[in-house]
Amino acid sequence: MNYLGSKVLDESGGEKLLKDFVLGKWTVLYFYPKDNTPGCTTEAKEFTELLPEFEKLGVQVIGVSRDSPKSHRRFKEKHGLKVKLISDPNAELHKALGAWGKKKSYGREYEGVIRSTFILDPKGEIVWKKINVRAKGHAAKVLEEVKKLIGKDE
Numbered sequence: 001m002n003y004l005g006s007k008v009l010d011e012s013g014g015e016k017l018l019k020d021f022v023l024g025k026w027t028v029l030y031f032y033p034k035d036n037t038p039g040c041t042t043e044a045k046e047f048t049e050l051l052p053e054f055e056k057l058g059v060q061v062i063g064v065s066r067d068s069p070k071s072h073r074r075f076k077e078k079h080g081l082k083v084k085l086i087s088d089p090n091a092e093l094h095k096a097l098g099a100w101g102k103k104k105s106y107g108r109e110y111e112g113v114i115r116s117t118f119i120l121d122p123k124g125e126i127v128w129k130k131i132n133v134r135a136k137g138h139a140a141k142v143l144e145e146v147k148k149l150i151g152k153d154e
Helices: 018-022 038-056 069-079 092-097 138-149
Strands: 007-009 015-017 026-031 059-065 084-087 100-105 108-113 116-120 126-131
Touching: 007 092, 015 018, 018 026, 018 059, 026 038, 026 092, 026 138, 038 059, 038 069, 038 138, 069 084, 116 138, 126 138
Parallel strands: 026 059, 059 084
Antiparallel strands: 007 015, 007 084, 026 116, 100 108, 116 126
């Protein structure tokens, strides 16, 4: 669980450890490549739309990318996003959780963000993960998993 000690930046640019955000709460931690790109915008809007459902279950939703806190603030403002966004500029947390690795685009291999989602229990332990997800419809699938995990299936 060394990922809990990863240094990240909150929306105001303050440095915190991941554990400061997640301990004591059920948390959906989703990693996405870049603010204001089509897939990432779709995913963030869907999580925002379902946020009241997550909150009813006592679950917080946090998006993570390498973008700056300033970029996150603009992204949230532009699209009316309600999810919390944190910055992992050096991809320390991405790498610790396996949301970073080899990717292929047009036959070219490179290292980058692998769109991934983790559900953490209040102790900060990963109880569910999905690596390499498709953005569209993903938030609803995560909500279903959360309901199963915390036994509040309607």
